[in-house]
Amino acid sequence: MSKPRKPKGRPISGWLILDKPVDFGSTEAVGKIKWLFNAQKAGHAGTLDPLASGMLPIALGDATKTVPYVMDGRKIYEFTVTWGEERSTDDLEGEVTQSSDKRPAKSDIEALLPNYTGTISQIPPQFSAIKIAGERAYDLARDGETVEIPSREVEVHRLTLLNCEGDKAHFEVECGKGTYVRSLARDFGRDLGCYGHISSLRRTFVAPFAEEMMVPLAELVALEAIEDRDERLAALDAFLGDTAEALSALPQLRITDDQAHRLRMGNPIILRGRDAPVAEPEAVALAGGKLIAIGEIAGGEFHPRRVFA
Structure with missing residues (x-):
């Protein structure tokens, strides 16, 4: 009878609150952190699109057992909507599907926001991780299929227009689990008759972790220059928060x-x-x-x- 395989890596546990850069996927980020920390196990609490930056809480070891409690927490995003084009992905990556020369006035945007505050009905983007008949919507969309994604209720606790600049408007939103900011941008544009898509997106808060806890990926990668392994791992471990921090509520x-x-x-x-x-x-x-x-x-x-x- 063969012996059970010994897990690779260190049995280290805790939360790393990563400041994820743009053009870096969430799964890719988790893999990089797991490798840097030489951790046995790692997972994240809430996907960020490659075009989005900001807070990506990553759980190592036993902290992965607390991921659901962070997934259910409130989140805050800052985002920019560019008016005049609706895109297949509802962000910069997609093809233009609708266009308009109309641009909304600040007063029109502000008058719209109460309609998107509270419990709202929202249809997730075609390019999303929603499962349709067992398959991810983004896989079906990449194959050229147009799928009917059912609407669902989400909670928007606060929605603020920060400023307007030409064909762009900057917002901050505090929302609950499952809210798609890309869908907000798409629906804003349709309601205002000018179309729109997300051109920048940054997550600044995932309850219960504060913005000042974020660590830039580049700062962690720079520690690879430390030749002594024990010294390098100790420097990395200093960035870990306690597993129990996810359960403060x-x-x-x-x-x-x-x-x-x-x-x-x-x-x-x-x-x-x-x-x-x-x-x-x-x-x-x-x-x-x-x-x-x-x-x-x-x-x-x-x-x-x-x-x-």
Whole structure:
């Protein structure tokens, strides 16, 4: 009987908040970070198109178990819409499908924005990762197929016109999971009768990570010049945030080392004390500041669902 394969790389865990450059895909970025950190496992929390820059939270090791909690968080984007052309991809990469000489006045744009705030119905772009009959929409679109993508409801919490310059308008949007900024640009242009597409897009915030936490890829790549491997990895590791940072919105329990051992064995623990919570659908257990488990509180007990090394 053959022995199980030992995973390649270091069993390192934590969050790297990457400032992704333009013309670099999200999957490519994750692969580069995984290689730089010599990590066993890596994943990202929310795709950014190659033409978009900005915040791409990358989870290493056990932090990949917390990715869904970041995926569900609010996001903030700054984006530019160029008026006069609608494109097949709803951004600069696509072919022009509609054009107009009309340009909207600032007052017309501002009057439109309330229609796109709150819960709105949105049709994702033809070139998107939405699955249609088991296939990605962008694969079908590249094959020349026009697919019917059903509309869906998304949350736009805040939408601001920053300024107008000639045939361009600059916006900031705070939105929920699944919102396509490219679709906003397309729909703005149609409603204003002038057509439009995204010409620049930058993500500045993914809850709960702040903009100042972002690390430029070039800064990390520059550390390859450090010849000593241990010194190089230590310099890289200094940029990692704790795995538990992704779970700051959940109720937090401080537990003992003995309780942590029970949770790691998959057993529930009894919560004692006058202020102990009785019921929570999801909560986080920490011992000595370290993440031990995510679980449910029911009947005065914490039941682990996901346990961390």
